[in-house]
Amino acid sequence: ALWAAQIALNTLWTPVFFGANHIVAAMVILALLWIVVAAMVVMALQLDIVTGLILFPYLAWLSVAAALNFSILRHNK
Numbered sequence: 001a002l003w004a005a006q007i008a009l010n011t012l013w014t015p016v017f018f019g020a021n022h023i024v025a026a027m028v029i030l031a032l033l034w035i036v037v038a039a040m041v042v043m044a045l046q047l048d049i050v051t052g053l054i055l056f057p058y059l060a061w062l063s064v065a066a067a068l069n070f071s072i073l074r075h076n077k
């Protein structure tokens with residue numbers, strides 16, 4: 001379920017941010033995506049350490065994307 005949720009949110013973010021230019025909605029989607037992936041990392045670490053560790057770069061990238069999204073949101077009120 002977490003995998004499906006992160007795929008859906010990840011797929012949704014691009015058209016909302018770039019296509020529709022809804023920066024606030026994109027930030028909400030990205031925050032939800034970050035939470036889902038963080039939960040996925042925790043669950044993966046419990047099942048298999050290597051799998052959990054492999055997901056950390058994805059979480060790091062989402063953190064960078066969230067920082068950029070927030071910066072754009074802040075500068076384009």
